[in-house]
Amino acid sequence: MNMALDFSEVDAGMLAEVGGKAANLGELTRAGLPVPPGRVLTTEAYRQVAQGLETSGDGLAERARRHLLEAPVPAAVHEAIVKSYAALGDDVPVAVRSSATAEDLPFASFAGQQDTFLNVVGAEAVVDAVRRCWASLWTDRAIAYRESNGIDHAAVRLAVVVQVMVDARVAGVMFTANPVTGRRREAVIDANPGLGEAVVSGAVNPDRFVVYGGEILERHAGDKRLTIRSLPGGGTERVETSHEDFCLTDERVRALAGLGTRVEDHYGAPQDTEWAIDEHGEIWLTQARPITTLYPLPERDRPGLRVYFSVNVAQGVMAPFTPMGVSAFQLISGGAARLFGHGPADPLDGAPFAAVSGQRMWFDLTTAVRSRFGRVLLPRMLTLGEARAVPLFEQLAQDPRLSVVYTSPRPVLRGLSRFARRIHAPSRAMLALTRPRKALEYAARLGEELDRRLLVPESATPEQRLDHAERMLAGTFPVIVSVMPVAVVGYGLFALAAKLSGVPLSDMQDILRSVPHNPTTEMDLELWDLTTRIEPEPFKEKPVAELVSLYQAGQLPPVAQREITAFLDKYGHRGVAEIDLGVPRWSEEPAHILGVLANYLRMDGGAGLAPSALFAKGAEEARAAIAQVAAAARRKGRWRAAVVRFGLRRTREFAGLRELPKFYLVKTLAGVRRSMLVVGEHLVGLGVLDSARDVFFLGLRETRAALDGGDLRQVVAERRAAYEQESRRRHVPRVLLSDGTEPEALASAAAASTTGGALTGTAASAGTVTGVARVVLDPIGAHLEPGEILICPSTDPGWTPLFLTAGGLVMEMGGAMSHGAVVAREYGIPAVVGVPDATHRITTGQEITVNGAAGTVTLL
Structure with missing residues (x-):
């Protein structure tokens, strides 16, 4: 490996040799963009100085820095530094900048994690600055950043950039997409007199400009009270200043935005750049790296501005979906779309309104937003489940790019009518009104029928298991959603009671306490009840990992072993992030449930605080609340009181069924998951996969194709790494526009x-x-x-x-x-x-x- 390279010899594929910053500067130079001349001391130089450095253990940061600051620099490395500096000119001022191999990456910028030294003059001063750059790889902040991004310390190396300084009159940073709102192609420029370090370090309030399509949309004047300037002979000084006017003309702002567009077009992705303007008015690029915080955009196959709503956020699942989880969700969405008459030609393609981005699921709600009827219906639906999205859609209704184009309600009404007919909504609602016991029996029968349909013969071939999985995923939603008319009757009567009595809905919430027939509530109460029957000692004394080992070996005390097994037989299909088919269930990984039991058993609480007692108390308060609402209705008419009592009794009978469709859906996913694990075992036997669970990093089409053989282990490894990386994303928008804008951020x-x-x-x-x-x-x-x-x-x-x-x-x-x-x-x-x-x-x-x-x- 070469010890030093000129920027013109460096390209983006040389990350391991020159680090992220130098790779980008070389790429920009080779693309003909205005980059100050420079050279890079490769990671080979660092390797020679860092020989013998331990990258783990106590005191790592201090030990590593001391080694790199005090170890002798080998003669060959010293010579390479001196020659690189001399090649740039006689005693020319330079910037000495760290360039780590884990830096300026698509998923982590590492901005500011390693050090930069400005206006360094003289060969020995450059050698010292290079040494300090090497040591900055091991600051506490750099170590913590790598650990948070899952990057192995031992795998990281540092190159060092030595670049001619621009004696900047004005400098700053420019994002080629708005980092706050997410809008693509909207350049945001921060500028300050002097060197850009004042802006980059956050030491000043700079001028800010926002540019889109060549038009300056916003100008904000900063106080610009600090300027960092180069000193003759090396180093910099900080000078307190006062600038009332903008430090950039409109012409310069547009020129910078145009340069940003060139950089983004070259990389094909939004960029975070640093720039400087010299005394002659020439613009220079001193850095470019990906903007890593932007949420990726869904692929678009329809023109115009699109509006996407996050399924993950609505379901409380911030983690990404596995590839098979995405496949399953698309099949389910296709089954749902068929109910409205808009099913896809191939069910595996998913519903036309379903999209994938950031390994998460999205619904394209553009048609609803641009429909007069949709603008009335959508906010009312969202108020029930995702209230924070309501003002966002009201805000979007004011956007001229999303004006109403669908004025007739007929298409929506036709779709709703088709949906109601296909799930037999009128007859189910009538059954709920007139024969509530039969309605509840129907809901229970659905679960029994589902259990039968999920059974797969032991002798089924992998192809047959895939056929069965696709049938279940595409066909189950229309079946289980047929219970919703019963639940809707309950909530409809709840609203009717409020109207007849004059009592606001907000004052009737006690009526919804402790409702029966809710599978999630029943599950929680059964879990608590376990604590009254099982032997407490091991749960109070042993860590969860040991409890899991004992349970899986069948060695818990007999009652605990038997009762926990029975609980998981009934509820083991559930789990955290359970709408993703690729996520393990409690029956596979019982640590969560055993940990909850251990927490319950370690608590001290009176019998009155037991959930069963609280639940019974809630039911009593609900009955009292019904009496109060009925009394309010009676004051308006005797018949009103009778209707209110009738309606609210139905409400309590049916409100808990709201959770039942999802309970059945998750049971379906768990059943399909069990079958896919068998397919995974088959693929392991063929040498296609390393582990049965690797099958969840394939889509359903890919899994079927894999039955013919091949080797997908590398594909799975890459997808697993991408999944784990995406799992670390800290922010997922609830609403996203196809130009990248997050309405909530506005x-x-x-x-x-x-x-x-x-x-x-x-x-x-x-x-x-x-x-x-x-x-x-x-x-x-x-x-x-x-x-x-x-x-x-x-x-x-x-x-x-x-x-x-x-x-x-x-x-x-x-x-x-x-x-x-x-x-x-x-x-x-x-x-x-x-x-x-x-x-x-x-x-x-x-x-x-x-x-x-x-x-x-x-x-x-």
Whole structure:
């Protein structure tokens, strides 16, 4: 390997040799873009100096830095540094910049993690600056950043860029896409007099310009109170200054934006660039790297601006889907679309409105947004499940690019009519009204029929298992959704009772407490009840990992072994992120359930706090609430009271069925998963895969093709790595436009998230509680003390065992009818949902007050 290379000898494929920064500078140079001349000391130079360095163990950071600062520089390395510097000119001022092999990557920029030294003059000064760059690979911040991105310390090397300094009159940074709103091709430029370090380091409030299509959309003047300037003979100085005017003319702003477009076009992706303008007015590029924080866009096959809604966010599953999970969801969506008369020609293609981006599922709601009828119906539907999205769609309705083009309601009404007929909605609703017991029996029979349909003979071939899986996934949704008319009758009568009595719906929430026939509530109560029957000793004494080993070996105490097995036989198909077919179920990985049991058994609580007692109390309060609403109705007429009592009794009988379709859907996914594991074992035998679970990193089409043989192990390894990387994404938009814009980011943060010092969201479950907050991002292994207030991104049924001990609930996502809200009401837990950034703005241990009726969270 060469010890030093000129930028003209470097390209993007030389990452391992020159690091990310140098690879990009070389690529820009070779593309003919204006880059100051420079050379790069390759990772070979670092390797020679770092020989013998241990990259693990205690005191790693300090030990590594001391080694690199004190170890002798080999003669060959010293010579390479001196010659590289001399090649740029006689005592020319240079910037000495770190260029790590794990830097400026598509998924992690590492911006600012290693050091840069500006205006370095003289050969020995350059040698010293290079040595300090090497040492900066081992700062605490750089180590922590690598660990957070899953990058092995031992695999990282550092090259060093030595580049001619631009004596900048103005400098700064430019994003070729808006990093806040996500809008692509909207350049955002920060500029300040002097060197760009003032802007990059955040030491100054720079001028800001936003440019789109050659038009300057925004100009914001910064105070520009600090300028960093080069000093004669080397080094820099910081000078306090005062600049009232903009430091860039409109002509320069447009020229910079045009240069940014050239850079983005070269890379084919938005870029984060640094630039400088010299005393002659010439613009120079000093760096370019991918903008790693932008959410990837769905592939578009239809023209115009599109509006996408996140299925993951709505379901509280922030993690990506596995490839087979995506395949399964597409099949299910195709089955749903057929009910409305819009099914795809090939079911495996999924519904026309389903899209994939960032390994997550999205619905294209453009047609609804641009429909007069859709603009009425969509907000009402979202209010129930994802209330924070409602103002976003109201905001989009004002965008002239999304004007109404579908004025007739007939297509929607035809689709809804077709849907109602195909699931026999009128007859199911009539059954619920007139023969409630028969309606409940019908819902139960659906589950029994589903269990029969999920059975696959042991002798089934892999091809037959795939055929069965595709039939189940495409055909199950139309069957299980047929129970929804029964649940809708319950909620419809709830609304009718409010109208007849004059009691606001918000004052009737107690009626929805402790409703029967909710499979998730029943599961949670059965789990708690286990604690009253099993032997407590091992759960109080042993760590969860050991409990799992004992259970899987059949060596737990006999009652615990038997009762937990029975519980998992009934509910083992559930799990966290359970709508992804590729995710293990509790029956496969029981650590979560055993950990919950251990937490329950370690608690001290009176019998009155037992969930069964609280549930019974909630049912009594619900009956009392019905009597109060009926009394209010009686004052308006005797017949009204009778109708209200009738309606609210039906509400309590059927409201719990809201959770049943998903319960059955997840059971279907679990059944298909079991069958696909058998197919995976077959593929392992063929040498196609290393492990049966690797099958979930293939789509259904690919799995069928793999039955003919081949080797997909490398494909699986790459997909698993991409999945794990995407799992670390910290932000997923709830609504995304096809130009990259996140509508939520356009809203005012102050107006959206605070009112009178309180965080605000959607009122979900009435009541007020003051307690200690517990922020939980992942329910697996989480521990919640009785009375603590659970703060979480969202919930699916895998979270609900935590509800049994929670004093209150705050969720970032959701609406009044979202899963967490429904379960919180049933347990009588005060809850506020749809609170922006709750998991960041509230900290564990902080005392807060949750007002579930007002929808506010007050930080005390």
